[in-house]
Each structure stands twice: as C-alpha cells, then as structure tokens.
Amino acid sequence: MPLTTVTNPVKAGSRYLSGNDAAAEGAIAAGCRYYGGYPITPSSEIMEYMSRELVPRGGAFMQMEDEIASISSVVGASWSGAKAMTATSGPGLSLMQECLGYAAFTETPVVLVDVQRAGPCTGQATKVGAGDIMAVKWGSHGDYQVVALSPWSVQEMFSLTVEAFNLAERLRVPAFLLAEEATGHLRERVDLPETLEIYDRDYVPKQPPFGCDQADGIPSMPGFGMGENLLVTGSTHDQWGFRKTEGPAFHDSLVRRLSQKVLSRKAEICRHEGYYLDDAELVVVAYGFTARAALRAVRQARQEGLAVGLLRLITIWPFDDELITRVAEGAKGFLVPEMNLGQVDGLVRSAAGDTPVKSLTQVNGSTISPASIMAALKEMR
Amino acid sequence: MARSMEKYLRPEVQTTPFCPGCGHGVLMGSLLRAIDQLGLDMKNTLFVSGIGCAAWIPSPNFAADTLHTLHGRAVAFATGAKAANPELKVIVISGDGDLASIGGNHLIHAARRNLELTVICANNMIYGMTGGQMAPTTPQGHLTATSVTGNPYRPFDLVKLVKGAGAPYVARGAVTRPYELIGYLKKAIASPEFAFVDVLSPCPTQYGRRNKLDSAGAMYERLRGLCQSEAQGACAPEGAEDTLQLGEFND
Numbered sequence: 001m002p003l004t005t006v007t008n009p010v011k012a013g014s015r016y017l018s019g020n021d022a023a024a025e026g027a028i029a030a031g032c033r034y035y036g037g038y039p040i041t042p043s044s045e046i047m048e049y050m051s052r053e054l055v056p057r058g059g060a061f062m063q064m065e066d067e068i069a070s071i072s073s074v075v076g077a078s079w080s081g082a083k084a085m086t087a088t089s090g091p092g093l094s095l096m097q098e099c100l101g102y103a104a105f106t107e108t109p110v111v112l113v114d115v116q117r118a119g120p121c122t123g124q125a126t127k128v129g130a131g132d133i134m135a136v137k138w139g140s141h142g143d144y145q146v147v148a149l150s151p152w153s154v155q156e157m158f159s160l161t162v163e164a165f166n167l168a169e170r171l172r173v174p175a176f177l178l179a180e181e182a183t184g185h186l187r188e189r190v191d192l193p194e195t196l197e198i199y200d201r202d203y204v205p206k207q208p209p210f211g212c213d214q215a216d217g218i219p220s221m222p223g224f225g226m227g228e229n230l231l232v233t234g235s236t237h238d239q240w241g242f243r244k245t246e247g248p249a250f251h252d253s254l255v256r257r258l259s260q261k262v263l264s265r266k267a268e269i270c271r272h273e274g275y276y277l278d279d280a281e282l283v284v285v286a287y288g289f290t291a292r293a294a295l296r297a298v299r300q301a302r303q304e305g306l307a308v309g310l311l312r313l314i315t316i317w318p319f320d321d322e323l324i325t326r327v328a329e330g331a332k333g334f335l336v337p338e339m340n341l342g343q344v345d346g347l348v349r350s351a352a353g354d355t356p357v358k359s360l361t362q363v364n365g366s367t368i369s370p371a372s373i374m375a376a377l378k379e380m381r
Numbered sequence: 382m383a384r385s386m387e388k389y390l391r392p393e394v395q396t397t398p399f400c401p402g403c404g405h406g407v408l409m410g411s412l413l414r415a416i417d418q419l420g421l422d423m424k425n426t427l428f429v430s431g432i433g434c435a436a437w438i439p440s441p442n443f444a445a446d447t448l449h450t451l452h453g454r455a456v457a458f459a460t461g462a463k464a465a466n467p468e469l470k471v472i473v474i475s476g477d478g479d480l481a482s483i484g485g486n487h488l489i490h491a492a493r494r495n496l497e498l499t500v501i502c503a504n505n506m507i508y509g510m511t512g513g514q515m516a517p518t519t520p521q522g523h524l525t526a527t528s529v530t531g532n533p534y535r536p537f538d539l540v541k542l543v544k545g546a547g548a549p550y551v552a553r554g555a556v557t558r559p560y561e562l563i564g565y566l567k568k569a570i571a572s573p574e575f576a577f578v579d580v581l582s583p584c585p586t587q588y589g590r591r592n593k594l595d596s597a598g599a600m601y602e603r604l605r606g607l608c609q610s611e612a613q614g615a616c617a618p619e620g621a622e623d624t625l626q627l628g629e630f631n632d
Contacts, residue, residue, distance in 0.1 A: 030487045060464040064457065065490040072454040072487075073461030076429070079448060080465035102451055224427045224446040224462060225469050229391070231441050233449035242393065242441055 002170070005071045005195050006031075011056070019157040019183040020087075022190055023113050024049035026161030027085055029196055031242055032111070034077035034084035036070045038092060041125045042181040043115035046087040053327040056120040067092035071099040071112070077230060078108045081223035083201075087113035087179075090132055091122060093139070101140030102176055102234045104258060107172035107210065107219065108180045109201060111164045112136075114176055115184040118339075118365040127365030128181040129341035130288055136176050137317050138259045143255055145262035147269060148176040148317035151183055151288040155190045160314070166199035167269060169261060172218055178316055180339070182367050211239025215253075216260035262318055270320040273312040275326075276302060280309025282380055285324070285348050287313040290337050290368050297373035308377055316344070321351035328355040333380050335360060336370050386413045389423065391444045398437045402589075402597025404556035404582030404604075407504055409438045410557050412474065412501065415566035423494040426470045427462055431455040431484060434510050434584075435476035435503030453483030456491045471497075474571060476503040481537055486516070488577075492546035495575045501566065502577070505584035524591040526596055544576040550564050550576035552629045555608045556583070557601055560608030565629065581608065581625065589603055 010025045017025070024046045027035075035050040041250045047063070059082070064070040070086045077084040088096065093114050103110050114136060118129035136148050147167045147365045150159040161177050168175035207220035208231060219239070231241030236251045244250040262269070275295060277283065286294035291312040301308040311327055313320070324347075328334070334352055336345040337360040344358040360376045364369045387446045399405050416423070428439035432452035440449040450458045455475045463471040473480075475548040480488050480502050491498055507525060508514040515525040515532050518539065544551045550572045553561035562580060567574035583589065583600035606629050 034461060036461050036464075062460060062464050065486050069457035069460070069487055069490070072450065072457035073464070074451075076448065076458035076461030076463075077465035078461075080427075080462045080469065082465035084465065099453055099454065114562070223466075224448075225425050225466055227424050228443055229447070230446045231449070233440060234446065234451060235449070239499070371432065 002200045003186055004198055004200065004269060006198050008193055008196050010192060012192045014268045015190050015192055016187060017154055017190050018181065018185060018187045019154045020045035020047060020115065020185065021049055022154045023177060023179065024053070024162045025088070025192070026158040026192050027054055027165070029158070030162045030165035031083045031198055031200070032073065032085050032165065035059070035086065036062045036064050036065055036073035036077065036084070037086045038070050038088070038104050040089045040092045042117055043089050043113060045184070046113055047141040052187070061152035067098065068094040071096040071103070071110070074110050075099060075103050075106070075108050077264045078110055079230070081225070083109070085111035085113065087115065089115050089117045090119040093132055093135060097139040100146070101142060101144060103174045104140070104144035104146065105234055106232055107258070109168040109172050109221065110174050111161070111168050112174060112176050113161065114178055116178070116180045118363065122366040126181070128149040128289065128339060129363065129365065130180055131343070132178065132291070132365070133316060133340065136178060140179040143259060144183065145259050146174045146176060146317055147171065147315070148178045149314060150178050150316050151181070152288055152312065154186055154188045154293045157183060158190055160193060162196060169200045169263070170218070172221055173262060178288070180289045208239035210237055210241055213274055215257055216264040217257065218261050232292045245273050261351070265298065266318050266320060269315060269318060270323065271314040272320065272323060273314065276309040277311065277313070277327065279307055281307040282335060282377055283327055283331045284337065284377070285311045285313065285344070285372065286337055287316060287344065290339060293368050293370045294337060294373050297371040297377065299314050300370065300374055301377055306377065306381065313344070319347050321347065324348055324351035325353060328352045331355055335357065335367070335373070335376055335380060337376070339363065339368060342363070383410070386410060386417065389413045389416065389444055391443055394442050399434065400586040402583065402585035402600060403434070404505065405435055405438055407556035407559055408503055408580050408582055409442065411556070411562045412438070412566055415563045415570060417564070419570060421470060421570065425468055426472065429455045429459040429462065429473045431475040431479035433476040433479045433508070434505070434580040435474060436479065438474050438503065447499060453479055453482060454485060454487065456487040456498070456500060460491060460496060463496055465496060466518045470486050470554065470570065472499045474501040474503065475501055476509070477506065477539070478516045480506045481539055481542070484573055487525070488543065489546035492548035492575055492577065495547060495549065498575055499569045499571050499572065500577045501569070502579050503577050503582050504539065505582050505588060506536070506624065507584050509584050509587045513591060539579045544630055548577050549574045553625065553627050554582040555580040555627055556603055557604050557608065558627065561627065568629070
C-alpha cells in the first residue's frame with residue numbers, strides 16, 4: 001500500500017508556530033521535495049521557510065519570475081517524481097488558473113497553499129478575506145475537480161497540509177490548503193506528532209498513465225527518467241497520452257472520469273466537525289478562521305439556553321452537500337457567516353431543502369466577531 | 382527522415398505533422414542527428430515544448446519522455462523538471478511566438494538563472510498554427526494576418542536578447558545549413574549551462590504566401606539570402622535589410 005507510517009521529519013512535540021510556518025513544516029513532513037514560488041503577501045513566510053529548509057533536506061527550491069512560472073515549474077517537478085507545491089494569495093491564484101487546469105487535466109499531483117487576503121484585485125493585501133472559495137474550484141476553464149481544505153488553527157495549517165499532499169498524490173489532483181491571512185499569521189501552540197500517515201504515489205511500471213477501465217479510476221503515476229517514454233499533454237489524450245483532439249468519445253469519457261474520480265470518493269475525502277448538533281435547532285455552518293468565532297458564539301448561546309450548534313466544514317471541495325442535507329433534516333435554520341459575499345452560502349442553500357438559510361457576510365478586511373454571529377443567531381430565533 | 386534516425390521515433394507515429402515546405406522537419410532531423418552523434422541516453426532525456434507548430438517536433442514524435450505544456454510556459458515547466466531531477470538532460474524546443482512572446486519572460490529569466498537547460502527556438506517569424514499572425518520576430522514591413530499593410534514594429538533579435546540576459550552559449554543556425562546547425566545543437570545539448578539556439582525555419586504556408594514567396598523553393602532562397610554565415614564575415618552587407626547573422630555568439 002502506498003499509505004505508510006513514517007517518523008515525522010520535523011521536530012515533534014509541543015511547539016509555538018505561525019500558521020504559515022506550520023504549513024511549511026507540514027509540507028516538509030509530507031515529503032515535499034520541490035517548491036516553486038513567487039513572493040506575495042500574506043503567504044511569503046511559507047516560501048521563505050521552504051527556501052531555508054528544503055535544500056538541506058535533499059529537495060529543490062526555485063524562486064520563479066511570476067506565479068505562472070511557479071505553478072508551471074511545480075507541475076514539471078511533480079512529473080520528475082517530486083512531491084511539489086507552491087503558495088500564493090489571490091492575485092497569484094488568478095495568474096495560476098490556466099496551469100491549474102493543466103494539472104487537473106494531466107492528473108498531476110500538486111499542492112497549492114492559498115493564504116486568502118481581502119480581494120478582489122490587489123484589494124487589501126495585508127488584510128483577511130475568504131473570497132477565493134469559488135476561484136479555486138471554478139477559476140480555470142472547462143470542467144474539472146480539485147480538493148480544497150480549510151484550516152481553522154495553526155495545528156490544522158500543519159495537519160491539513162499533510163492531508164493535502166496525501167489527497168493530491170492519491171487522487172492525482174491539485175489539492176488546495178485554502179487558508180486565510182488570519183490563520184497564516186496567527187501564532188499559537190501546536191502539537192506535532194512523532195509519526196505521520198503519508199501517501200506516496202502509486203506507480204505500476206508500464207501501465208497506462210492516463211486511463212483505466214473504471215469510469216472513476218485513478219491511473220498509475222509514473223515519472224520522467226523511468227523509461228516510460230511519457231507523453232504528457234494538455235490536449236485531449238488517450239490512456240497513453242496520445243493526442244485525440246478529434247474524437248468526441250475520448251473527450252467525453254476523459255472529462256467525466258476526471259470529475260468522477262473525485263466525486264465518487266466524497267465519503268473518503270470529506271471531513272467535518274460537529275459541535276452541539278444533536279439537539280440543535282439553529283446550525284451555524286462555518287469554515288476556516290470564522291469557525292473559531294462561530295464556536296465561541298455557539299457556546300455563549302448555549303449558556304443563554306439557545307439550542308444552537310456548529311457544523312464546521314474542513315473539506316470545502318468537493319462540497320459535501322449530502323452532509324448539509326442530512327443536518328438540514330433536524331434543523332430549523334442555518335446561519336452561514338463568511339468573509340465574502342456568500343460563496344458557501346449558495347452551496348448550503350442548494351442542499352438545505354426547505355430549511356431556511358441566513359447569510360452573514362463581512363468583507364471589510366477583518367475577521368467576523370463572535371458578537372456578530374451571536375446577534376445574527378438571536379435575529380433568527 | 383533517414384531510416385537510421387527511426388530508432389528515435391515512436392513506432393505509433395506514421396506521418397509528419399508539418400506542412401509541405403516547412404523547415405521544422407529539417408530541424409527535427411538535425412536535432413536527432415545531434416543526439417545520435419552525442420550518444421545521448423534518451424531514457425534520461427526530457428523534451429519540453431509549448432504550443433504551436435514547433436511544439437510538435439518532439440511530441441508525440443520522439444521516443445522519450447515528452448512534456449507538451451501550455452502556450453509560452455515550456456521553459457518554466459522545464460525549470461521545475463530539471464530542478465527536481467538534475468540527472469535529466471532537459472531540452473526545450475518550441476516556436477518563436479511561444480518562447481519569445483507569451484513566454485518571453487520565462488526565457489530571459491532562465492538565461493539569467495543559468496540552470497542547465499537547452500532551449501531551441503524554431504523561428505519561422507510568424508504564428509503558423511493559429512493562421513499567420515504577426516510574431517515578435519516578424520521583420521518590419523512584412524505582411525501577416527494581423528499586419529496587412531506591413532508589420533509596423535521592429536522584431537526581436539533573439540540572439541541578442543538571450544545573450545543580454547546572460548546565457549553562456551548562444552547560437553543561430555538555419556535549416557538551409559543543416560551541418561552547421563547540427564554542430565550548434567550538439568554544443569548546446571552538451572553544455573552544462575543554459576544554452577540557446579535560434580533556428581531559422583521557413584513557413585511557406587503562412588508566411589510565404591502573404592509575402593510573395595508562394596513556393597517552398599522561394600522561401601528557402603529568401604532564407605539563404607537572409608543568412609550571413611560566419612564564413613561570410615561578421616557584418617551584413619552594406620544596405621542589406623533583414624539580415625541575420627548565423628554562428629555562435631559567445632565571449
């Protein structure tokens with residue numbers, strides 16, 4: 001099995017770290033051996049950490065000329081056999097979109113850390129936002145799937161980076177750590193484990209690298225220099241990589257498989273946490289840093305006798321709509337607080353059935369306070 | 382393509398992708414002869430290309446690892462592939478629109494960084510695959526699909542550009558002089574540093590027919606006239622327009 005337990009290569013035990021440093025340590029721990037990046041606030045500390053730590057550990061670091069080059073070099077490195085990543089923020093993410101589609105279409109395992117800042121455009125470069133939820137999923141043209149995980153703590157900046165690598169390698173997809181400035185620059189205690197579960201890519205020699213018999217299959221992942229005579233192309237291709245740009249059946253089955261290999265595994269991929277959900281009449285659906293404020297508000301509401309719970313989404317993409325539908329059956333209403341104008345709100349509404357959904361949005365460059373969430377809950381009562 | 386070079390081609394590939402009179406087939410054959418003469422281990426050679434006619438030289442033709450990337454990004458993909466596996470010999474081969482226009486930034490930064498990459502520019506001075514539009518290498522005054530009264534701008538001299546960016550080995554060859562070209566390609570591939578070869582290659586289909594060069598023969602004659610070989614001296618003849626010097630340009 002490609003899933004193995006390894007000794008954590010970074011210093012285990014109780015540590016005091018920033019979120020960005022924890023993400024970088026998570027990448028090292030997951031076995032990242034290539035980083036290509038371009039400086040951008042508020043993610044640059046990840047790049048600075050990787051520039052110091054990767055080469056002494058046998059990896060390679062390249063400061064590229066722009067974000068387009070960064071993600072391109074990461075895809076090239078991944079096909080050279082290295083677990084590879086980059087980190088960026090909104091404007092850089094926009095530049096990476098074409099190559100994100102290339103990675104999805106060529107089934108290249110890559111990890112992208114997006115430390116979200118207040119957009120659109122240059123926006124407030126040093127302030128927090130969560131406006132890239134849809135951009136990571138829908139930003140490149142055509143139909144494809146990605147994985148996106150939303151950390152709410154420095155601990156999860158570490159652990160979900162490890163998980164992003166595991167999912168990227170296992171599913172052969174681009175995987176995002178969809179972080180926020182507030183978590184990237186937060187400093188708090190983390191407990192780093194002595195051992196880790198690590199997924200190394202599944203390579204079976206002389207197997208077709210771009211196809212399988214199953215409609216949702218994940219092919220073997222070879223690399224350059226292994227004698228496979230690889231044909232990697234962003235054009236529609238057959239299972240060996242030969243361009244098939246005329247045949248409708250090739251395109252249809254390829255595009256469907258690339259989506260199905262992720263969507264059919266939602267039960268394995270999607271994770272969440274529930275707080276006080278058993279008897280909750282009102283359920284706050286929150287993710288990332290906002291879930292911290294939401295938990296505080298929910299606890300306060302409970303002290304005041306309100307039947308309120310929190311559903312914290314850890315996996316944003318693929319979106320776990322079945323989970324929302326399940327929770328909606330026992331709830332009288334959802335509240336979705338977000339540092340954008342309602343990007344996850346729409347997803348919750350489409351899965352909530354008849355259960356009313358209230359959106360609490362804030363795009364002023366600061367985090368949503370527990371008091372705002374508390375006030376919104378009281379309005380819903 | 383000579384039978385002796387077939388061992389470097391994928392058996393599945395039966396036909397050339399190039400138009401009649403295109404120079405890219407000569408470049409393809411010259412590159413394989415350079416590889417053959419160097420005894421390059423194809424198992425540890427990666428060919429990276431972008432988008433356009435020239436990107437089809439290695440992909441899907443060469444029996445080796447090939448990475449057919451996005452438009453303009455070949456050098457950036459190659460940088461990551463080489464950095465992650467320094468054992469690979471990485472050869473980028475793409476067109477002038479790909480490498481010098483949309484990918485121009487990657488080209489000059491790779492030359493500055495001086496990572497061991499061989500970059501070969503199949504320079505036909507036009508966007509061939511998209512229908513003959515003006516390229517950054519199209520000579521001033523020449524006719525294209527987007528400059529029907531003549532290109533108003535000066536072209537890039539890619540040799541000067543890449544040399545100015547710091548590349549230790551820079552050469553310009555032409556498919557009309559294949560033996561010299563093979564020599565430049567061999568030196569570039571054997572170089573342990575960044576090496577760039579600008580290769581002039583005619584495009585009768587898109588370039589020739591718009592510029593009163595509507596036969597392959599006329600295109601090759603023009604290219605012969607355009608090129609100044611090392612043997613002919615360093616300077617273009619007095620009053621000659623559009624002259625490009627062939628040779629190696631190294632300190």
